[in-house]
Amino acid sequence: MNRVVNYLRTTTRLGGVDPVLAAVVVALIGFGVVMVYSASVIEATVVFRDPQYFLKRQGVYAALGLVAIIVVSRIDYHKLRPLTYPVLGVVFALMVLSVIGFGHTGGGAARWLRLGPVHVQPSEAAKLALVLWLAYSLEKKRERVKSFSVGMLPHLLTAGALMMLCLKQPDFGGAVVLLFLTFTLLFVAGARLGYLLGVAMVGVGASVWLVRFTNYRWERMLAWFNMEEHRQDLAYQPFQSVMSFGSGEIWGLGLGKGLQVLYLPEAHTDFISAIIGEELGFVGVLCLAAVYLVIVARGVRIALAAQDDYGSYIAFGISVLFGCQALINMAVAMAILPTKGLTLPFISYGGSSLLVNAAAMGVLLNVSRPRLGPANSRVDDPGACPEASATLMSEAGFSAPDGDRARRVKEAVA
């Protein structure tokens, strides 16, 4: 453990992080704390006799999240490479633990794992772990991604195993996000379209089967189709959510003046966007969409500008992670998609989600730091470009002395 810390600590200053992205994220976390307070004050008063119950906790998570962003953004992402498998292993173990009965039930699913005083939601961490592993693995396999047995199968199996664990909890939304991430990164990394389409067909078939023959999912699906009819029972939540959006109209009722919190279950977690819609109106929703657009756009920009494939994949994967979670969450809240349990990144109440997203943002910001040297080289492929490889190795702090590296970086930035 000490070795790991020391290893991570040896990082020196690279260039500055993407300032636009950093500013937007900090603002978004702050906004999230405000919205959580607005959406939770009634439930907090009624259940916990403390109106600030959720506010205090979310405030602490937000502070920890900012610390996580700062700390992680200072760790050179290349140093994460050796951590890939340990992280994946730990996440896997936690998922298995939560599935086989150590799970803490909440919101109708065993998604939480009790670790002393805190409840951890391992499926949140699974998303980041999968992105890191995919980036590592895809970069390593490079052209072999095109083959089915090397390029597709291991990734599909790993992701599939994680998805199965998600579904077991049950967390359908988490599984969908994992699937989407896997496909996106495989696609970007150059997997054959034919394979992807084939697997996609199988996947669609499997999920249709899953929905059709899991009673409660099928009922939810039917209820979602006939929302009007089921507005009192199965479609109660999406119906209230849509009502919440709609009653905000253009300018909203005003911050803290929303009344749908009285009716909308999970208003401060999965359905917080509905409360934003009610209190801040269409304008607020538009701004929120714009903020996520900026995050994804900056993320993709970082991916394009990244020094190597690894950074590029990581940056792209994390951007897509934020983007697709935000999209699915809002689509669910507007009842465009049936109900799943997905949080709105950086805004929804919840420590696991906020901290994991903050860590992911830290990684993304670290990738955004300008670096020296020719890109697209790999440490384990010295034949391709020996010189660059050496540079990269020194760059990554494997051998070169710190002072020397700092100088080089300064030059690069200049």
Add this chain to the structure above:
Amino acid sequence: MRSLDTPRGRWIRLRMGVVCGLLAFGLGIIVSSGWQLMGREGEQWRELAEKQRQRRLHVTPKRGTIYDRNGSALAVSVEAPSVSLDAVELLRGVSPQKVPVVARDAANRIAAALQLSPAEVERKILAKRRFAWLKRRITAAEAEAIRKLSSKKEAGEERVRGLVVEGEGKRYYPRRELSGPLLGFVAPDGEGKDGFELSMNRELKGHVEQLRGLRDRSGRLLFADGVQDEQVLAGHNLHLSIDQGIQYAAERELAHAARTFEAAGGSVIVVDPYTGELLAMASWPGYNPNDYGDSEPEERRTRGLTDAFEPGSTLKIFTVAAGLAAGAIEPTQKLFCEKGLMAVDNVTIRDTHPAGWLSISQVLAVSSNICSAKIGLSMGGNKLYESLLRFGFGQQTGVPLPGEASGTLRPRGRPWVQVETASASFGQGISTTNLQLAMATAAIANGGELMEPILVRKVTTATGEVVREAAPRVRRRVVSKRVAATLAEMLVAVTEGEGTGTEAALDGYQVAGKTATAQKTDPATGRYSLDRYVASFLGFVPAKKPVVAIAVMVDEPMVEIAGGAVAAPIFRNVARMALKYKGLTPQGTQRVDIASLANAPDPANAAYEVIRQQQGKKPPVQVVSASGPVGAGSVRLPDMTGWPVREAVRRSVELGVTPKVVGTGLLARQEPGPGGVVRKGASVVLVFEPAT
């Protein structure tokens, strides 16, 4: 990616672009459906949301209390717990295969705790509604059982989730039957269904509309700014003009008479003639609003205002008043009563007491139909009609109670023909309510002013602020003071000497009143029925400066039919109670020196002796004849003390003696006394007094 110029880099860039395009497409859908929801349909959704907040307020604020005029509570709301079920919460986290098992198990346990049918509870669970009442207004034991079922500490993992216990107002009537029809009752949905509970429902119920949006999805009350406590939302309190004591006396006397005479119904109304305040409004049969489910709708009527009937002879008061006011007759005038038979057009009018020349006072005292008809005819139909209208007949009095009848003066909707004028003069062919008669009597009593009836003296908020207060209001002057005073004197004659209403006389007071024994029309034939009557009495006491005006009406008495025998005693007893309540002492009351009584050797006996002498009663012990052989043709009388009228009369007839009935109620004395020997065919005097 610094190597984007390579073919592979370009390829990756392209693919990233495709993914970004996909995400952008998703964002487009979100924004456009956001616009659809919030921009275009926003208003509808907002209205729907508002409606939901209003509609889901199923727990009402505390209902106001109903007090009598002295602040004694007649109807109060107490918080009673009710249990509701959130079936979604109950089944949360239960895998679909296990739902039936879990539902059945939970249903059995809930049903056992609440004494409900398990099938019914199971049906409610499987309906998967977020809200369903399980049982409303549960007992403390049931609430405790539910608390145990849902408590994590006591039931552990076996606990049943989704059970919500919350307070709900239950209406409680501490005086039980007292003024039941007047008060009405409250249905489980919190809406008043009869009497004041219905007519004043909005004020009693409280301000639900102020509560908008202050309840969450499980119905819990949450306060917004400005609403500090539940008091603000609670319903208003009603302060009635009814006096609980007088009301009780009126109900007791009415019920007693109705049972004795086997009547179908009845009503007693006591009015303060100078203010128009109704001090009592008794109906028979009544009911206990605490168990309103056990009563028939007809027992719940406030008969004094819902039932219109042909008043009969009592209306002669107002015919004479109208005649005097119009100058058609003079107080000192004498009228010829045609020896009991008079033809008007093709109809013959009869008198029960045929007479020749009578003064106006005697006309009232013996209740002559013929002379009343003459007064009415001499005024003319239109004038009489207008006078009666001025007395308030034929129109609702406007008291805040549901179902008030207006009565009818012109049942055919056109001015009266001569026969109708004649019959209207003595109260036939028209209908009135007892309340109208009471208010009209009060107008004579107070010197000629028709008062607006007051039933609700005051409406106050839960915190005691007065919302509105009734003040005595004169509707109109109907007759001059002089006419009213003259009439009052004439009416005193009714309860004295040869009058029909001597049973209404009270020791120590001058009673003004008038009896009526009106035939009812048979709805089947449209003719006057021969065996169904309305016995009634109108009066006020003391005749000068009256304290109360009382209208008594007994519907279809069977044993005895005359107003003087059936209704007048009710008047007397209620009036006596009311006068006592008002603190009046009868004229000629002897002052007793309490000190000398206290110093007597046996103070209790001395006091009893004084009271006995005051009331003119004989010693309570009756002389019993010595037993001996009874000769042929003679019978020995049994002791019938305490027997009801029918029983005593039947027994006497069986023995072969002729009973002479005096008074009503239970047998107090018999002449000869118990054990006395009389010849068959001789008459026996049976004196009855109402049981008190």
